[in-house]
Amino acid sequence: MTYNVTFPVGKVFDTTKHYQVTIGSVIVTCESVDDVVIDGGNVTFNAAGTYVLLLTATNGQATATATITVEAKDDTPQNSLLSVDFTNAETRPELPESNENATATYTNNGLQLTSSTSANGTIYYNHVFDEVLSGIVTTEITFRINPENNQFINLMFFNAVDGTSPAMGYAIASSGMIQHTPGASTWISQQYNGKTIYLQKGDFEYTIKVVADFDQGISYLYLSGDSVKLDEDDFVLPEEGIYIGSNPFRWSTREPQKLSVGIDKKKGVSFTVAEINVYENNAPVIAEAAADNAEVTLADGTASVQISATVLGADDFTVSCTQEGASVSGKTVSFTQEGEYTVTVTAQNEFGTVTKTVTVNVKAAAQTGE
Secondary structure (H helix, E strand, O other), rough: OOOEEEOOOOEEEEEOOOOOOOOOEEEEOOOOOOEEEEEOEEEEOOOOOOEEEEEEEOOOEEEEEEEEEEEEOOOOOEEEEEEEOOOOOOOOOOOOHHHHHHHHEEOOOOOEEEOOOOEEEEEEEEEEEEOOOOOOOEEEEEEEEEOOOOEEEEEEEOOOOOOOOOOOEEEEOOOOEEEEEOOOOOOEOEOOOOOOOOOOOOOOOEEEEEEEOOOEEEEEEEEEOOOOOEEEEOOOOOOOEEEEEEOOOOOOOOOOEEHHHHHHHHHHHEEEEEEEEEOOOOOOOOEEEEOOOOEEEEOOOEEEEEEEEEOOOOOOOOOOOOOOEEEOOOOOEOOOEEEEEEEEEEEEEOEEEHHHEEEEEOOOOEEEEE
């Protein structure tokens, strides 16, 4: 038997997920031993490539074999425009030039930018792209707010090469609020489920992801990482992160070609950036997907929901649900049984296919007394 698997470089591939025996043990071997680490049934790939694993199972009386072909892909996103790991001393770029009132240093957590506590300081990490950005581009920045920070962080600004007024900008306020600028001197705090999001200082690491449509002048904001505050309440971010919402560009007529991350004429700013990744999205992006009701109750033996989605890079999307008790007609999903249903939204173009799931809870009709 031969199985074909695609797997990211640097992740552990557990062979028991793909080949199981009930008696005896499995021995894993691979000819390309230089880039493969085998520890029992776990295999780690340290370089991109195609690998053939031989699995041998025996119970002392008979032996059986199977092969698994694994394509290990580099973690760097396809169509990468910028990929910087500031924690990697071998590959990270030269430090931005420090000045009297602001400094750049490397720590174990990455690139630390700090301004003086007594005078306003300015310092940026800047990257100029080969050409003006267009189409759908995703930017991911992983960072920490240092305990001593008490001012405004310019986290993600896209500018013209020779300009400072951003086409699109996201920042972190001194309170930890994520803010977006829709216009000159205007900042809008971002909310989730109607509550303001506050990032925390210290050993809390976050990744802000922005999917930007540079042609239409709109961006879609996501957050993942450690716990946050929603107003006064603690909130643990799910592993997959959260979708926060969409925001218009500040100046859609600007020619964004420079990414700037840093401090602008502020004192008492301190934060550390671990990674920056910027990449083009040729395949579609499902920015958000939802049912008009996440919970419905059966009435006369049936219930239904309407699925909506914001899709970039594709003309439309399809809806499917294969569970018993569910049927789909267009964007409408109907149910005849109670339970939790997973609805799949799919979008595709000539470059690829993407999916996103929506959960719908269907409750039985309330019992009425005689």
